[in-house]
Amino acid sequence: xxxxxxxxxxxxxxxxxxxxxxxxxxxxxxxxxxxxxxxxxxxxxxxxxxxxxxxxxxxxxxxxxxxxxxxxxxxxxxxxxxxxxxxxxxxxxxxxxxxxxxxxxxxxxxxxxxxxxxxxxxxxxxxxxxxxxxxxxxxxxxxxxxxxxxxxxxxxxxxxxxxxxxxxxxxxxxxxxxxxxxxxxxxxxxxxxxxxxxxxxxxxxxxxxxxxxxxxxxxxx
Amino acid sequence: xxxxxxxxxxxxxxxxxxxxxxxxxxxxxxxxxxxxxxxxxxxxxxxxxxxxxxxxxxxxxxxxxxxxxxxxxxxxxxxxxxxxxxxxxxxxxxxxxxxxxxxxxxxxxxxxxxxxxxxxxxxxxxxxxxxxxxxxxxxxxxxxxxxxxxxxxxxxxxxxxxxxxxxxxxxxxxxxxxxxxxxxxxxxxxxxxxxxxxxxxxxxxxxxxxxxxxxxxxxxx
Numbered sequence: 001x002x003x004x005x006x007x008x009x010x011x012x013x014x015x016x017x018x019x020x021x022x023x024x025x026x027x028x029x030x031x032x033x034x035x036x037x038x039x040x041x042x043x044x045x046x047x048x049x050x051x052x053x054x055x056x057x058x059x060x061x062x063x064x065x066x067x068x069x070x071x072x073x074x075x076x077x078x079x080x081x082x083x084x085x086x087x088x089x090x091x092x093x094x095x096x097x098x099x100x101x102x103x104x105x106x107x108x109x110x111x112x113x114x115x116x117x118x119x120x121x122x123x124x125x126x127x128x129x130x131x132x133x134x135x136x137x138x139x140x141x142x143x144x145x146x147x148x149x150x151x152x153x154x155x156x157x158x159x160x161x162x163x164x165x166x167x168x169x170x171x172x173x174x175x176x177x178x179x180x181x182x183x184x185x186x187x188x189x190x191x192x193x194x195x196x197x198x199x200x201x202x203x204x205x206x207x208x209x210x211x212x213x214x215x216x217x218x219x220x221x
Numbered sequence: 222x223x224x225x226x227x228x229x230x231x232x233x234x235x236x237x238x239x240x241x242x243x244x245x246x247x248x249x250x251x252x253x254x255x256x257x258x259x260x261x262x263x264x265x266x267x268x269x270x271x272x273x274x275x276x277x278x279x280x281x282x283x284x285x286x287x288x289x290x291x292x293x294x295x296x297x298x299x300x301x302x303x304x305x306x307x308x309x310x311x312x313x314x315x316x317x318x319x320x321x322x323x324x325x326x327x328x329x330x331x332x333x334x335x336x337x338x339x340x341x342x343x344x345x346x347x348x349x350x351x352x353x354x355x356x357x358x359x360x361x362x363x364x365x366x367x368x369x370x371x372x373x374x375x376x377x378x379x380x381x382x383x384x385x386x387x388x389x390x391x392x393x394x395x396x397x398x399x400x401x402x403x404x405x406x407x408x409x410x411x412x413x414x415x416x417x418x419x420x421x422x423x424x425x426x427x428x429x430x431x432x433x434x435x436x437x438x439x440x441x442x
Contacts (some may be wrong), residue, residue: 045310046292071267073295095299146255188236 002105003036003066003162007208008201009179009186011038011070011166016193023055026175027043027196030063032201034191035184038085040070052081070106073099083107085128090114092199093122109166111147115156116163128186129155131167132177149180171203178211223326224257224347224383225288228399228429229422230407232259232291232387233277237414239276244276246418251284253422255412256405259297259306274300289328294320304328306349309336314343330387332368337376337384349407352388353398370401377402392424399432 010029014022026037026199032093037060051067060072062069068085069076074082083105084096091099096106105128108119116127133146146168156163165177174185185208194200200220222233231241231250247258258281260274270278272292277302282289289306290297294317297305304326305317317327328347337348354367367389377384386398387407395406406429415421 002269046312050316052313063312074293074312074317074320076297077295077320078312089268091267091271091295091299095271099295099298 002081003107003164004183004218006035006066006126006162006164007184007212008034009036009038009164009166009184009189010034010191010201011040011186013188014041015043017055018193019067020197022052023059025172025192026056026059027199028202030059030065031190032198033205034065034201036066036068038068038070038186039075039081040188042070046072046075050075050078053081066105068105076100076104083125084212085109093119093124097123098125110155113154113158116159120159120161124161126162126183127155127159128166129163129182130165130169130186132165132174133168133183149176152179152182152191153175169204171200173218174204174207175211175214178208179214182211183210224328225236225258225404227287227347227383227385228254228405228433229426230257230259230263230385230387230405231255232407232408233423234266234413235262236264237410240416241418243273243282244350247277247280249418250412250422251286253412253419254426255286255422257287258347259289259291259407260296261409263291267293267296271296272297274302275326278302287326289326297325304346306330314340315399318344320365322419326383331376332372334372334375334379338380339384341380345382347383347385347404348376348380349387349408350384350403351386351390353386353406354389354394356379370397373403374401390425392421392428396427396432396435399429400435403432405429409411419423 012022017025058206066082068083069081070085071090073084086106087109093108105125108124109128110116110119129152132147152165163185164184164186165182169185169187169191177185191197191200223387235243238246262270287303289304290302291306292311294305294428306328308330314329326346329345331337331340350373352367373386383404385405385407386403390406390408391411398406412418412421
């Protein structure tokens with residue numbers, strides 16, 4: 001199934017990379033074994049994102065890593081990304097699917113059971129569930145409190161598409177998210193702001209492996 | 222030729238409409254004879270723009286008015302708009318063309334002769350040239366001073382695609398822009414912030430007609 005091998009998922013954001021380029025962060029993350037990269041960079045203009053996207057496509061394709069574009073279906077098409085990730089205030093999943101066709105990956109953010117079921121019904125290939133622990137990468141008051149691994153468990157039980165936990169996830173708290181039923185975790189700052197993004201990716205992957213073997217349930221999903 | 226009948230061109234921006242909906246402004250502009258509407262609304266989220274776009278598409282299609290989407294090729298496709306308008310920091314003209322196909326209208330902003338020639342070479346169907354007189358609708362220092370009708374004349378002489386003047390254009394200063402070689406003028410606040418958007422559209426159309434008959438050159442272009 002699409003996305004079911006996504007144990008570690010990097011969402012890009014140049015503004016917190018301590019002066020390093022997104023390309024450099026992604027290169028390190030790939031060296032550390034990242035499974036999928038999402039081009040987000042919401043604060044930048046379209047041309048900048050498109051040009052970065054072309055470079056990321058080359059880099060990820062060489063490494064066999066999936067590349068997803070946040071929100072912008074047109075940029076995803078233009079750079080030949082593997083798919084798109086839409087939030088609840090982006091284009092509807094069904095519209096993204098129609099524009100990109102049946103072979104593209106369409107993911108959707110869901111913070112509630114209702115959103116998760118709707119996204120699956122509309123044809124989403126995977127869900128980004130969160131904010132798990134609250135996060136500083138979005139300056140939105142509503143994201144201060146996380147939904148916790150419990151919400152991941154509720155949603156993973158209710159849908160048959162893969163769930164990735166996002167928001168405030170670190171190597172220290174990733175295991176419970178996966179133990180709750182997520183196939184993996186998505187992070188921004190844990191890798192992007194790390195002193196050593198490669199080591200941070202490896203540590204995250206290890207935490208996910210730990211979560212998968214915490215009990216026997218995960219393997220059955 | 223595509224866009225060569227665009228004498229009056231409205232660019233939407235809800236934030237300056239004095240509490241009236243964009244739909245209401247566009248309805249009035251259509252009643253006043255607007256030729257083309259561009260969905261911009263850069264400050265809003267994707268879903269909001271998409272949903273407004275569906276409503277604008279219905280309204281403009283009924284009236285036989287062209288509908289263009291700013292920047293977002295995906296929204297243009299999703300709402301079946303007539304085309305897209307890209308700025309110098311949006312997707313390149315050639316990329317927008319490839320995504321939308323040969324029948325769609327692709328317009329491009331140009332403030333210099335170099336940008337204008339490049340856009341035409343890349344396949345643009347029309348140019349938005351400006352800022353003509355400087356404008357308050359963009360909070361960018363660089364837009365404070367306008368390029369004037371002189372730049373319109375230079376560009377209209379250099380390219381064979383239609384030129385629309387934009388930026389600080391009002392019914393009082395539109396005629397020289399058209400006299401300089403523009404097929405028409407694009408406005409944000411002149412219609413959107415007007416007490417009577419319908420009357421403002423009619424006044425603008427009249428000013429454009431005046432500019433077209435100021436001398437005999439315009440008809441020959």
